[in-house]
Amino acid sequence: MSFNATNVTQISISGMTCQNCARHATEALNAVPGVERVRLQLEPGSAEVFWATDQESDISKLEKTLEDVGFQCAQIAPAKFHRDTRSGKSRFSGWGLNLFLGGPVLILMMFGEWGMELGTSSNYRTFSFLFASLILFVAGSRFYRGAWQQLKKGRSNMDTLVSIGASSAYLFSIWGWISGKMVHLYFMETVGILTLISLGHWMEAKVSAKASSTLKSLMQLAPQRARRQEANGAFEEIDVSELYQGDLMEIRPGDQIPADGNIVEGKSSVDESMLTGESMPVEKSAGKKVYGATQNGQGRLLVRVVGLGEDTALARIIQVVEHAQNSRANIQRIGDKVSSVFVPVVVMLALITLFGWFVWPSGMQHISELIQPLLWSAPATESVLAAAVLHSVAVLIVACPCAMGLATPAAIMAGTNAAAARGILIRDGEALEKSGTITCLAFDKTGTLTQGKPEVAAFESFNESVDFDHVKKMTASLSAKSNH
Missing domain, CATH: 3.30.70.100 (Alpha-Beta Plaits)
Structure with a gap:
């Protein structure tokens, strides 16, 4: 375009x-x-x-x-x-790098700590520290940059939670390693936090990239070249970007129409199925309008340009798709209302958890035991401080990523683009969200559900006295010269 x-x-x-x-x-x-x-x-x-x-x-x-x-x-x-x-x-290659580094390291650390029970080995602890440091400063850099940019403006986001959680586990493990007061270190958990959340971002970015490619394919429907009539009456092939309002362009048989315009001369039929869904070509003659990216039939047309770029019918279709992508579903609006306080509340809950486990460990342990049947078993901790830090970090990590903030936009983008690729234009995210409650669909015309190109599936004679082979030959002869 x-x-x-x-x-x-x-x-x-x-x-x-x-x-x-x-x-x-x-x-x-x-x-x-x-x-x-x-x-x-x-x-x-x-x-x-x-x-x-x-x-x-x-x-x-x-x-x-x-x-x-x-x-x-x-x-x-x-x-x-x-x-x-x-x-x-695509920047999802950056998340891919995080997975490329973090995935193998996480598997090795899990095998060493759980499979070979090397958690207390001095060499394994050194290995864990070195690799956790690598992952923290390479894979964690994107989270830290995002958190820092928000912090400079007095804001917080999901990167803030990841940064605090991973840093807490990492620094706490260094303290436990140096002081010798902890049996279990949490370097593996540091790597796990960054790797798993990078996996979530990578999946989201991959959906976004795939959806964007569908939108790009819509943009590429319009031809990039046009034949413009010059002052001497000759036609010159130019780039579409060189067309201006009022230019005369020649549309030869079989050409795609470069821009919206009015027919000045000629007669033809135009396939407008990409705009209307109607499979049958539309007859066009002088005075009629044609649309960019539609397909000319057998005739030659001389067209005066009236719509370029954002003023074309195709551009308006793309705008509808983009509007739907950028719109918000109701669940996102709910998320928007709490987003300004969500991260501070989570951080506050983490601090309360830290304080509660540190000051009142017996009471917190009793509460934990009461709800234990509903939860995944937490690892045993060897000190009050370890329990306090472990549970507070868990609060930070379980809150991220936020499903309303990540999953919903990705789902809307994927859904609207998949629909657009099939000729269905969704007005906005709210309409897409409500589509799950639809119980009845009404289709207005032929070609909406079918290609509109009927084929003979079978012959059947209802009069045994008629020579069926002769009828078939006559039918074939009649249709031989017809394009309908």
Whole structure:
């Protein structure tokens, strides 16, 4: 698709780690005065900002707005933006690196501690410390960066919980190792926290990347070349981005139509199934409108351009899909209401748990025993402090990732894109959420459920006196010259 470059700003955004981050960045950019619409992709961390026609692009506004919500952005050249988008560069490869490093290390540590019972071995403890340090500073770096960016703005997010939980287990284990006051160290748990949550982010990012590829395929429906009539009457093949309102373009038989326009000359039939779902070609003649990305039939057309880029019917379809992707289901709205206090509350609960187990261990142990049948058995601890830290870290980790913040946006994006690829446009996340309660569907026309291309399945004669073979030959002769 082509856009007026003066009204579009392409930027790269750093600091986004999940769909929740992407949604906050999108909402912040949409709130910038003069911005009409934002097309943001979590993978590979970029966005196109569309300004109103009477507004000039202002990168400084975007930088300040994103900085206020904990992200950084930089303007990038359109060529690099589209090259990165097409190349499929994806930041889920970063989560893949975390898994590549953390997965084998976690398996080795589990085998050593549980399989070979080396937990008290001096060599194993040294090995655990070294590898936990590697994973903490490599795999944990993304969580720490995200938490730090939010902390600078006086905010907190899911990265905050992961960072505090992993750091607590790691530092507590170092203290226990040096002091010699702990039998069991929690280096393996440090690696497990970062690896398993990286796995969740990797799965979410993979869904996002796959969904984005579906949206890209919609964008690529429009042809990239057009035949424009020049001043001397000759036709020259040009890039679609060089077309302007009022240009005359030639549509040859079998061509895809590059842009919306009105027919000036010619007669043909056009396949508009990608827009309407109607399988039968629509007859077109002078004065009729044609739409970009639809397929011309047998005739030659001369078309005057009336819609380009964001003003085409295809662009409006893409906008519907993007709106649905960025919309929120009811469960997300509930999450939004508690998100501002969710992380501080979890941290407070963790501190209360730490304090409770440290000051009143017998009472906390009694409570734990009462609800033990409902829970997975907790590991035995050799000291009051170990029990306090272990349970407080568990509170931090069990709260992350938040299902409303991560799973729901990924599900909406995957669902809307899967539907769009099948010709179904979903208005918003709320409509998708309510679709689970549907008990009846009504389809309005032929071609909605079928391809609209009937084939003869069987012959049957109801009059035994008629020569059936002769009838078949006559039928074949009649249909030989027909295109219907």
